[in-house]
Amino acid sequence: GKSSWKNFKFLNKFSIGIELVNPGHNFGYRKFTRKQICALIKISKKLIAKYNIINSNIVGHSDIAPLRKKDPGEKFPWKELSNSKIGIWHRLKKIKLQKHRRKKINLNEKKSFFQCIHRIGYQIHSSSKKPIYKNKIVKAFQRRFRPEFISGIIDQECLLIAKNLGFLIKNKS
Numbered sequence: 001g002k003s004s005w006k007n008f009k010f011l012n013k014f015s016i017g018i019e020l021v022n023p024g025h026n027f028g029y030r031k032f033t034r035k036q037i038c039a040l041i042k043i044s045k046k047l048i049a050k051y052n053i054i055n056s057n058i059v060g061h062s063d064i065a066p067l068r069k070k071d072p073g074e075k076f077p078w079k080e081l082s083n084s085k086i087g088i089w090h091r092l093k094k095i096k097l098q099k100h101r102r103k104k105i106n107l108n109e110k111k112s113f114f115q116c117i118h119r120i121g122y123q124i125h126s127s128s129k130k131p132i133y134k135n136k137i138v139k140a141f142q143r144r145f146r147p148e149f150i151s152g153i154i155d156q157e158c159l160l161i162a163k164n165l166g167f168l169i170k171n172k173s
Helices: 034-051 078-083 094-098 107-120 131-145 156-172
Strands: none
Touching: 034 078, 094 156, 107 156, 131 156
């Protein structure tokens, strides 16, 4: 399907998809089982080693196709995977972050947020000028990196997370 990440488009040509059974957001979305996550970690580690996959390229459907997809969703344990050296996660303390939740940002900070998430890999293209795209890409970012509160609105907490991730990505390349 239509997707993009970093400089790649139509990712089915360049990717390995792993599907975990879950009814999804429209059919009783639920937490992933321990057995599913353990199996995912095991197979992911094998694929990462075999194909030399970098952590910032381990993504979910909602990261690569935010207009069309919500999965794997806010119940997916991205932080746990990152702790197992699969994917990326920020290095900020939850208590510090929550103090910045729902605090407004200015236009320059909004631009900075989009620059940071572009550095991570999210595609910011011409359709990103449309409010619906901006809202969906922000929700995709929040589902992954701030799953406790998905609003589609960029606040200071989102900005801090994006800056931290952008810094981590920049310093690994």
